Amino acid sequence: MKMMCDVSENRLTHLKSLYPEVEGEMDYHHMLNGVGLDAVIIATSVKSHYPLAKASLLSGKHTFIEKPMAASSGECEELIEIARKQGLVLMVGHTFLYSPAVRKIKEIVQRGDIGEIRYICARRLNLGLFQKDINVAWDLAPHDISIILHIMDTEVATINCKGSAHITPGVEDVTAMWLNFSGNRSAIIHSSWLDPRKIREMTIVGSKQMIFYDDVSQLEKVRVFDVRVERPPHYDTFAEFNYAYHYGDVHVPYIQHEEPLKTECQHFLDCINRGTTPLTDGKQGLEVVRMLEASSQSLERAGASVNLTDRGSWQQLDAANTGTSPAHYNCRNRKEEGLRAMPVGSGD
Numbered sequence: 124m125k126m127m128c129d130v131s132e133n134r135l136t137h138l139k140s141l142y143p144e145v146e147g148e149m150d151y152h153h154m155l156n157g158v159g160l161d162a163v164i165i166a167t168s169v170k171s172h173y174p175l176a177k178a179s180l181l182s183g184k185h186t187f188i189e190k191p192m193a194a195s196s197g198e199c200e201e202l203i204e205i206a207r208k209q210g211l212v213l214m215v216g217h218t219f220l221y222s223p224a225v226r227k228i229k230e231i232v233q234r235g236d237i238g239e240i241r242y243i244c245a246r247r248l249n250l251g252l253f254q255k256d257i258n259v260a261w262d263l264a265p266h267d268i269s270i271i272l273h274i275m276d277t278e279v280a281t282i283n284c285k286g287s288a289h290i291t292p293g294v295e296d297v298t299a300m301w302l303n304f305s306g307n308r309s310a311i312i313h314s315s316w317l318d319p320r321k322i323r324e325m326t327i328v329g330s331k332q333m334i335f336y337d338d339v340s341q342l343e344k345v346r347v348f349d350v351r352v353e354r355p356p357h358y359d360t361f362a363e364f365n366y367a368y369h370y371g372d373v374h375v376p377y378i379q380h381e382e383p384l385k386t387e388c389q390h391f392l393d394c395i396n397r398g399t400t401p402l403t404d405g406k407q408g409l410e411v412v413r414m415l416e417a418s419s420q421s422l423e424r425a426g427a428s429v430n431l432t433d434r435g436s437w438q439q440l441d442a443a444n445t446g447t448s449p450a451h452y453n454c455r456n457r458k459e460e461g462l463r464a465m466p467v468g469s470g471d
């Protein structure tokens with residue numbers, strides 16, 4: 124049994140024209156009850172992820188939620204707990220972890236080819252598509268955050284985020300996020316809906332080599348540069364001090380083309396059939412939402428550092444200081460009353 128659901132009649136008519144063999148439904152709760160579905164994929168606006176996923180899990184369906192998993196970490200935690208109690212697969216659409224290019228980068232980093240990671244710089248820019256209820260960080264940065272956490276394989280210590288809203292008052296359309304990890308390692312994420320070009324780039328700087336990943340490139344998505352710079356360990360006078368630059372080859376690893384969305388969907392089915400945990404499970408989704416919440420909190424404080432090492436306390440401390448609950452920093456923008464109607468869509 125296959126079924127698709129959309130509250131918009133126009134949208135459902137369009138979907139029916141694409142998939143005439145699949146039944147259409149406008150009432151989500153009717154779709155969940157009594158039609159014999161085993162699993163549900165939720166690809167709606169962010170604020171509806173939680174109620175729809177909760178209903179899906181409570182009706183016994185394995186559930187896939189598009190990124191970001193929900194509008195707050197509290198919602199994510201509740202969904203994880205329901206899935207655990209019900210023994211159901213809960214997966215989040217961090218699609219890029221299923222892309223052959225990111226898998227290749229992970230393999231290169233794990234082999235130790237680039238040495239210790241020093242910093243990562245990510246840029247995800249394009250013109251629009253403007254959202255009304257989330258800022259550009261919540262829209263575009265989940266991809267970069269999930270890739271960076273996957274590559275770094277360690278937790279973020281602090282986050283700083285600055286941004287500006289040029290088109291919709293109160294909804295940042297340009298943000299710059301700074302993630303700090305232990306050991307003087309960091310990552311910078313620049314997200315924008317206000318750029319003339321579609322840019323999907325990431326530079327991973329290691330102590331021995333550097334990787335440049337360009338997801339828009341057809342043939343050379345990943346390039347490994349054998350370049351580095353070192354300080355001489357010993358020198359007697361400042362005049363003797365010279366940086367040692369190394370310029371070597373640029374290597375383009377072969378990457379077999381595969382559609383990440385297809386791989387991701389197959390992984391969801393495999394996890395259901397084998398009873399295994401997805402690579403991008405609820406915990407991964409929660410981790411990304413925590414980063415986004417911290418970025419919203421930092422934005423509120425003009426880029427001040429938000430500590431993530433003691434998760435419980437930064438939220439409590441903030442609630443105590445401002446009189447607001449931690450949920451104040453969820454995806455729904457703080458100046459909702461100032462929003463104007465704009466075309467909705469996603470610029471991924």
Ligand SMILES: NC(=O)c1ccc[n+]([C@@H]2O[C@H](COP(=O)([O-])OP(=O)(O)OC[C@H]3O[C@@H](n4cnc5c(N)ncnc54)[C@H](O)[C@@H]3O)[C@@H](O)[C@H]2O)c1
Nearest residue numbers: 128129130131134151166167168189190216218468469471
């Ligand atoms: N993983 C990726 O690469 C990727 C890419 C694009 C979008 N996304 C994510 O997918 C989700 C949807 O994005 P989009 O650009 O398709 O949004 P969209 O607004 O174009 O489409 C969402 C659809 O959901 C429908 N809808 C809303 N509430 C509903 C409900 N209660 N029941 C049934 N239908 C409902 C709307 O009518 C609309 O047709 C977002 O979470 C976005 O972040 C992920």
